[in-house]
Amino acid sequence: MSDTRSPDQAGQPADPSDVPALADVRPDLAGLSDEEVVEEIQHEHADVTGGWLRPALFGAMDGLVSNVALIAGVAGGTAASSSGDASTAVVLAGLAGLAAGAFSMAVGEYNSVASQSEAAEFEVAKERREITRNGAGETAELAAMYAAKGIDEDLAMQMAVQVHHDLDNAVAVHAKEEFGIDPDDLASPLLAGGSSFVAFALGALVPLVPYFLGATTILPGLLLTMVALFACGALVTQVTVRSWWYGGARMTILGAAAAALTYGFGSLVGGAGLG
Numbered sequence: 001m002s003d004t005r006s007p008d009q010a011g012q013p014a015d016p017s018d019v020p021a022l023a024d025v026r027p028d029l030a031g032l033s034d035e036e037v038v039e040e041i042q043h044e045h046a047d048v049t050g051g052w053l054r055p056a057l058f059g060a061m062d063g064l065v066s067n068v069a070l071i072a073g074v075a076g077g078t079a080a081s082s083s084g085d086a087s088t089a090v091v092l093a094g095l096a097g098l099a100a101g102a103f104s105m106a107v108g109e110y111n112s113v114a115s116q117s118e119a120a121e122f123e124v125a126k127e128r129r130e131i132t133r134n135g136a137g138e139t140a141e142l143a144a145m146y147a148a149k150g151i152d153e154d155l156a157m158q159m160a161v162q163v164h165h166d167l168d169n170a171v172a173v174h175a176k177e178e179f180g181i182d183p184d185d186l187a188s189p190l191l192a193g194g195s196s197f198v199a200f201a202l203g204a205l206v207p208l209v210p211y212f213l214g215a216t217t218i219l220p221g222l223l224l225t226m227v228a229l230f231a232c233g234a235l236v237t238q239v240t241v242r243s244w245w246y247g248g249a250r251m252t253i254l255g256a257a258a259a260a261l262t263y264g265f266g267s268l269v270g271g272a273g274l275g
Helices: 034-042 053-077 083-133 135-148 153-163 167-179 189-212 219-239 244-271
Strands: none
Touching: 053 083, 053 189, 053 219, 053 244, 083 135, 083 167, 083 189, 135 153, 135 167, 153 167, 189 219, 219 244
16 A cells, blocks of 8 residues: 655655754754764664663563562472471572572573674674675665665665765664664673673562561562562563553563462472472
C-alpha cells in the first residue's frame, strides 16, 4: 500500500526552504561543531545497545530473584528445623548464592560482550579491506543504500563520494549502514562485567538484610525483595514503552512466583528426608 500522507504528515516539511537553521530551533547546539552536535543529539537517547545500564539493571533483578528463590528453597527445606539452625542455613545459602551468582554473572557478561565486540571488530576490519581494495564499488554500494532510503540518485552518489574522501570515515559510515555498528562506540567488556557483578551482589543482598537485623523467618526478606523488584521493574520502563506500574507489577509477580515455587520444592525435598 502506498503512503498517501503529505510530506508534512510524514514528518518532513513540504518545502526544504521551510527548514529553519539548527541554531534557531536548538539554541543549545549553537556554536558547536558538526561532530559535537551529533554527540549531543545521541546523548539525548538512552544507550540501548551496550554500556553499563543493561547489565546493571538485569544483574540487579537477577540477583533479587535468584537469591530470594534460593533462600526460599532452603527455608522451605529447613522449616522443621529449629529457628536458629534454619536461619543459619538460610544466611549461609544466601551468601553462597550471592558470591557464586555475582562471579558467574560477571564472567558471563564479560565473555558475552567481549565476543560481541570482537565479532564487530572483525566485521569492521573486513569492511576496511573491502573499501581499500574496491573503493569505487563500495562507493556505488553506499550510494545505492542512500537511494533506497529515498534520496535522489545523483545526490546519493555525491554523498557517497564525499564520505569516501576519508578512509576512516568511510569505514565508520559503512559499518553503521550495513550492520548497525559504531566502531568508535563498542561496548566495554570490563564495564559490562563489573556493572553486572556489583548490581547482582547488591540485588542478592536485599533478601538477606532482615536476617542480619535479627529476623528469624523469610517473610521480612521476601517483602523487602518484592518492594525492590517493583522498584527495579518500574525503573526499567524508563527506557521502554511500558508504564511504570506494569513493569513493577510484572517483576513483582514473577519474583514472587519463583520464590513460592522454590519454597514448595524445598518443602518437598525437606519433607522427604533429603534436606
